[in-house]
Amino acid sequence: xxxxxxxxxxxxxxxxxxxxxxxxxxxxxxxxxxxxxxxxxxxxxxxxxxxxxxxxxxxxxxxxxxxxxxxxxxxxxxxxxxxxxxxxxxxxxxxxxxxxxxxxxxxxxxxxxxxxxxxxxxxxxxxxxxxxxxxxxxxxxxxxxxxxxxxxxxxxxxxxxxxxxxxxxxxxxxxxxxxxxxxxxxxxxxxxxxxxxxxxxxxxxxxxxxxxxxxxxxxxxxxxxxxxxxxxxxxxxxxxxxxxxxxxxxxxxxxxxxxxxxxxxxxxxxxxxxxxxxxxxxxxxxxxxxxxxxxxxxxxxxxxxxxxxxxxxxxxxxxxxxxxxxxxxxxxxxxxxxxxxxxxxxxxxxxxxxxxxxxxxxxxxxxxxxxxxxxxxxxxx
Amino acid sequence: xxxxxxxxxxxxxxxxxxxxxxxxxxxxxxxxxxxxxxxxxxxxxxxxxxxxxxxxxxxxxxxxxxxxxxxxxxxxxxxxxxxxxxxxxxxxxxxxxxxxxxxxxxxxxxxxxxxxxxxxxxxxxxxxxxxxxxxxxxxxxxxxxxxxxxxxxxxxxxxxxxxxxxxxxxxxxxxxxxxxxxxxxxxxxxxxxxxxxxxxxxxxxxxxxxxxxxxxxxxxxxxxxxxxxxxxxxxxxxxxxxxxxxxxxxxxxxxxxxxxxxxxxxxxxxxxxxxxxxxxxxxxxxxxxxxxxxxxxxxxxxxxxxxxxxxxxxxxxxxxxxxxxxxxxxxxxxxxxxxxxxxxxxxxxxxxxxxxxxxxxxxxxxxxxxxxxxxxxxxxxxxxxxxxxxxxxxxxxxxxxxxxxxxxxx
Numbered sequence: 001x002x003x004x005x006x007x008x009x010x011x012x013x014x015x016x017x018x019x020x021x022x023x024x025x026x027x028x029x030x031x032x033x034x035x036x037x038x039x040x041x042x043x044x045x046x047x048x049x050x051x052x053x054x055x056x057x058x059x060x061x062x063x064x065x066x067x068x069x070x071x072x073x074x075x076x077x078x079x080x081x082x083x084x085x086x087x088x089x090x091x092x093x094x095x096x097x098x099x100x101x102x103x104x105x106x107x108x109x110x111x112x113x114x115x116x117x118x119x120x121x122x123x124x125x126x127x128x129x130x131x132x133x134x135x136x137x138x139x140x141x142x143x144x145x146x147x148x149x150x151x152x153x154x155x156x157x158x159x160x161x162x163x164x165x166x167x168x169x170x171x172x173x174x175x176x177x178x179x180x181x182x183x184x185x186x187x188x189x190x191x192x193x194x195x196x197x198x199x200x201x202x203x204x205x206x207x208x209x210x211x212x213x214x215x216x217x218x219x220x221x222x223x224x225x226x227x228x229x230x231x232x233x234x235x236x237x238x239x240x241x242x243x244x245x246x247x248x249x250x251x252x253x254x255x256x257x258x259x260x261x262x263x264x265x266x267x268x269x270x271x272x273x274x275x276x277x278x279x280x281x282x283x284x285x286x287x288x289x290x291x292x293x294x295x296x297x298x299x300x301x302x303x304x305x306x307x308x309x310x311x312x313x314x315x316x317x318x319x320x321x322x323x324x325x326x327x328x329x330x331x332x333x334x335x336x337x338x339x340x341x342x343x344x345x346x347x348x349x350x351x352x353x354x355x356x357x358x359x360x361x362x363x364x365x366x367x368x369x370x371x372x373x374x375x376x377x378x379x380x381x
Numbered sequence: 382x383x384x385x386x387x388x389x390x391x392x393x394x395x396x397x398x399x400x401x402x403x404x405x406x407x408x409x410x411x412x413x414x415x416x417x418x419x420x421x422x423x424x425x426x427x428x429x430x431x432x433x434x435x436x437x438x439x440x441x442x443x444x445x446x447x448x449x450x451x452x453x454x455x456x457x458x459x460x461x462x463x464x465x466x467x468x469x470x471x472x473x474x475x476x477x478x479x480x481x482x483x484x485x486x487x488x489x490x491x492x493x494x495x496x497x498x499x500x501x502x503x504x505x506x507x508x509x510x511x512x513x514x515x516x517x518x519x520x521x522x523x524x525x526x527x528x529x530x531x532x533x534x535x536x537x538x539x540x541x542x543x544x545x546x547x548x549x550x551x552x553x554x555x556x557x558x559x560x561x562x563x564x565x566x567x568x569x570x571x572x573x574x575x576x577x578x579x580x581x582x583x584x585x586x587x588x589x590x591x592x593x594x595x596x597x598x599x600x601x602x603x604x605x606x607x608x609x610x611x612x613x614x615x616x617x618x619x620x621x622x623x624x625x626x627x628x629x630x631x632x633x634x635x636x637x638x639x640x641x642x643x644x645x646x647x648x649x650x651x652x653x654x655x656x657x658x659x660x661x662x663x664x665x666x667x668x669x670x671x672x673x674x675x676x677x678x679x680x681x682x683x684x685x686x687x688x689x690x691x692x693x694x695x696x697x698x699x700x701x702x703x704x705x706x707x708x709x710x711x712x713x714x715x716x717x718x719x720x721x722x723x724x725x726x727x728x729x730x731x732x733x734x735x736x737x738x739x740x741x742x743x744x745x746x747x748x749x750x751x752x753x754x755x756x757x758x759x760x761x762x763x764x765x766x767x768x769x770x771x772x773x774x775x776x777x778x779x780x781x782x783x784x785x786x787x788x789x790x791x
Contacts, residue, residue, distance in 0.1 A: 034742040034743070035742050035744075126724050128753075129652050130652065131651070131652035131653065131654055131659070131723060131724075132654060132723070132724070133652075133654065133655075133656075136652075136656075155724060155725060155752060155753070156724040156725060156727055156728060156752065177656065199746060199747070199750045199752065200746060200747075201728055201729065201730065201746045201750065201752065202728075202729045202743075203727045203728060203729055204726075204727055204728070204729045204761045204765075205727070206729075209727070209728065211750075211752050269515070270516075270517060270518050270519035270522070271518075271519045271522075275518075278778075280778055280781075281778070329716075333712075333768065336768050336772075337768070337771055337772065337776075340517050340518070340772050340776065341512070341517065341541070341542045341594070341769070341772055341773075343768075343772075344587050344588055344594075344765075344766075344768060344769050344772070345585050345586060345587055345588065345594075346586040346587070346588060346590075346741075347585065347586075351587075351588040352588075354588060354765075354768075355588055355765070358719075358761070358764065358765075359727050362719075362723075362724065362726060362727060363727075366654075366720065368654060368662075368664050368665065368720065369654050371664070372654060372655065372664065
């Protein structure tokens with residue numbers, strides 16, 4: 001058992017943390033989110049070129065640095081601490097993971113482009129009737145000569161307004177919730193493909209997402225990524241990696257929120273003393289602290305079990321998502337409560353972090369979803 | 382002892398229903414149903430107040446002599462519940478439900494004659510000036526200076542968390558007229574004309590993006606002493622009286638019941654985590670049942686407090702208990718609504734809702750696209766805004782302190 005980071009990992013974390021502290025300005029990023037492009041492309045270029053973080057957790061054959069899950073955790077936590085809205089998890093973790101496992105030259109080339117920051121790829125797997133179950137796929141892809149024709153609707157596809165490509169799940173065979181028969185298709189976002197409509201919008205946590213209508217969208221044969229009907233194992237794996245990364249991001253968010261709250265309670269005077277002197281608030285902050293520590297431990301568990309067998313991985317990731325989801329809710333809500341009215345505004349960082357801590361409880365499966373998944377995996381195991 | 386409604390009550394309910402069916406236009410209904418906080422869109426709210434006033438129902442809790450209704454406790458409750466069920470927009474509590482009671486109890490005849498009819502018609506619209514940047518939970522520490530200058534008080538300082546300050550033409554405020562050992566002494570309750578020179582308003586953008594709250598700055602603002610309610614230096618007495626009204630004077634259970642019923646309705650149309658309907662998912666169904674149980678119990682507790690108030694009594698610490706229970710229940714309901722909204726609860730689409738104020742820095746998507754149903758657009762905004770429930774009107778920590786002393790003698 002060893003919880004220490006190696007030298008390269010220390011360097012990665014310290015370099016990224018220093019970069020974000022000096023170059024990532026909260027107000028600038030919110031302005032980009034609200035009235036600008038939705039992100040800062042120059043920051044993304046720096047992530048790829050100056051820091052090399054986009055490929056840090058990817059194997060060297062894809063232009064990566066050869067790190068793994070621990071590198072991904074360090075990056076996501078640092079990004080969470082600075083409330084970075086640029087789509088690291090959606091692109092460099094989830095989409096890159098899918099493409100790597102699907103294999104093939106075109107996919108490999110795209111992963112290299114992700115690592116170099118020249119392509120942004122996202123995933124569209126949620127449907128109006130799927131709830132949180134990515135296996136529930138009603139979008140259909142049918143052969144027509146050499147082409148594929150896609151029909152269906154995808155919703156809340158995260159970061160797709162910023163993307164060059166989106167990986168769309170569609171059923172090429174099987175019944176609605178079968179594991180077999182799900183395929184991945186690569187769709188170019190900027191292209192004006194007949195039948196393809198993208199509705200872009202902002203999310204409550206100041207990111208961007210899209211609903212996608214596919215009404216007889218005709219794609220060439222090579223738009224199919226990997227084999228037909230065999231994408232489910234890649235999807236469930238990529239979703240777990242996304243969930244684990246978001247858990248680490250949440251830990252970064254919560255550490256910042258807790259530190260800010262403690263500092264605020266030391267400064268804020270009411271009834272002739274700092275409010276941090278009141279025992280009821282001290283206990284509340286201690287509870288926040290214990291939630292954060294449990295969340296960090298749970299995130300680590302998920303990260304270190306990503307390469308384990310499927311049942312072990314499912315249990316670890318769901319345990320983490322549940323623990324982190326509960327923590328994110330409690331820590332976010334109490335940080336607002338202890339900041340009083342100021343916590344309800346956009347004037348302090350806390351309000352922005354609260355919104356992210358709310359949204360991430362629902363990303364890659366809600367707390368309830370993962371409780372029942374953990375229960376099922378435990379029975380299966 | 383009896384919890385049932387009488388035939389008279391049922392007839393009254395039908396009268397209210399008929400009125401609502403007739404007068405509540407689709408626009409007003411939309412404004413009520415798509416509220417993102419306890420505050421409705423200002424124009425819709427004032428329009429609804431005008432319609433209620435025509436019927437004589439704008440301020441049912443006032444004494445009949447001033448335009449109130451001769452209703453039983455049950456009738457007040459029925460009116461509130463039916464209005465909520467029908468989706469009526471809420472009225473601003475500041476005038477009718479708050480300052481008016483101070484004017485009725487402590488005001489001069491001139492003050493009553495001027496303000497009460499105008500509050501009813503909406504000609505006078507009040508905002509509240511209590512909190513200051515350095516006086517929140519510790520309200521009595523307020524320091525906005527009111528210097529004595531003959532017939533006037535001259536006010537300099539700042540108020541914060543002023544709801545609808547930009548829409549209001551009057552403010553009721555607590556100002557500091559003198560200092561002594563006891564900080565509650567030396568506070569004066571004044572009515573300030575918002576068009577007076579020296580007032581500046583800065584809107585505060587809330588996490589929901591809404592500009593409903595404000596900070597208001599006063600620089601040598603002259604307030605006639607004729608606008609003091611009660612005695613100079615004794616405003617705390619007036620404020621305490623009003624706080625009891627704010628905490629114990631209304632019934633929140635009807636609104637919370639409607640929230641719970643709405644969640645049941647929409648979750649019957651949402652996919653559950655393991656197929657089927659969300660409403661049938663055991664974990665979700667349990668949570669909804671727990672919240673409905675809390676709502677039912679709260680309703681009885683509120684009835685008991687209303688009965689004390691109606692008999693002319695003071696609910697005392699019980700009103701603090703109701704404030705804690707109802708705000709925390711409301712917050713739990715907004716959490717469950719977020720869960721019901723599913724992935725679409727993450728979409729920011731205030732253009733599909735009727736918020737209580739303008740939205741900062743927002744351009745709707747092309748063609749005003751909305752992902753999912755309007756209630757899914759409301760869910761996250763309500764969740765964010767409702768966090769204020771445990772902060773405003775005396776934070777829930779303060780209420781628990783009050784309860785420890787007053788209810789348990791600790």
